Amino acid sequence: MARKPLTRPRKTASQDRSRATVDALIEATARILVREGFDQASTNRIAREAGVSIGSLYQYYPSKEALVAAVIDRHNRDLMAIVRRALADAEAQPLETGARRLIAAAIEAHRLDPKLHRVLAEQTPRTGALVNVEAFNSETYGLFRGYLEGRRAEVRAVDLDLAAFVCVTTIEALTHTAVLHRGEGLAEAGVEALVEEATRLVVGYLR
């Protein structure tokens, strides 16, 4: 029996070397995505940007898509942290206040790294290894559904799955489109107006 030839990302090791290499690769990938777009993000270009040889790149990532997927994962983790924090706050608040808090968090999330978010949303084809990296939303549905369960008394009797779908999809679309299309310099007044409108929309729907 032959040995396994060479599998995916090697685990830990002399931490300082290989971990730094991996970090440099992910960071370089994100930088190129933001500055030059998805098309320019070839493996050779990424390796050069990271100051790492192309051979080393392939030690840790089997393809360009794996690299981009790693960037997406990291970005999603950051977004989810914001969402989770807002949900924790909202649990202790009345429905309308909580909704406002969640919507503000959605905007905050979209403003975390809007340029990266835009590239990932507009230029990154959901293909190959990237097909299922929409896991972000499905997790959000679940969390929000849990929130609604704790609020049963305040919402009309509805299919909670359906309601979660409607609310999450709506909030995501409104904040996403506003932040990306209304310019990243969306003024504070604009943000407030958007939060108010979105709050009215979902609260009116849930009650």
Add this chain to the structure above:
Amino acid sequence: MARKPLTRPRKTASQDRSRATVDALIEATARILVREGFDQASTNRIAREAGVSIGSLYQYYPSKEALVAAVIDRHNRDLMAIVRRALADAEAQPLETGARRLIAAAIEAHRLDPKLHRVLAEQTPRTGALVNVEAFNSETYGLFRGYLEGRRAEVRAVDLDLAAFVCVTTIEALTHTAVLHRGEGLAEAGVEALVEEATRLVVGYLR
């Protein structure tokens, strides 16, 4: 002074030949996008599929992106026809009925050619010639804003631009996500439930 070398899509000519060639190219592009995805849609592949030489392809389209843009334009025209028809109907109906009509039309639009729609939405990078092919939505905003103007008496006093943004973005996101993610075989019962929920959402918001 030299002559202009050779510009973009030639206009009319011996209609039967060149017009057929152009049609074959667009049709072939759409077919490949649907069947094999954006990545496989190389100019050579498209020309082969269309039964046209690569030289002829470049007589009419300067790049692969121009071809895809043509497919998008055609698709958007089809979608807009559905939207316009629904809006015309809605003008003569009370707010809630009209909203229901518009939402049903949005679903209908997404079901026109869901596979193509999905490829364009998920795999087609908005880059180069494709950056501004989001013209579809901006036109819809305008049309819907016009609809709201005629309904001033029935909606609370609001910024109509903002309201149009909220409604169009919301309806688009809900129908898009539902059709694409809840499987293309979204049962009739599911469609009805979705229309009801979305109608409640936007009507509650507008009143």
Add this chain to the structure above:
DNA sequence: AGAAAATGGGAGCTATCGCTCACATTTTAC
């Protein structure tokens, strides 16, 4: 009919892409 314009054809150029492999260097284990 004959010339010119329009259209179609496709071999093949250049560039770049993803990726491998043979080897060098560094770290770890004993």
Add this chain to the structure above:
DNA sequence: GTAAAATGTGAGCGATAGCTCCCATTTTCT
């Protein structure tokens, strides 16, 4: 100290992409 394992290097291979150019065929015009 020394052998083995881990990590890093980069020239370069094969494939394919977009696209040009030159020539053949068809249509139009007079």
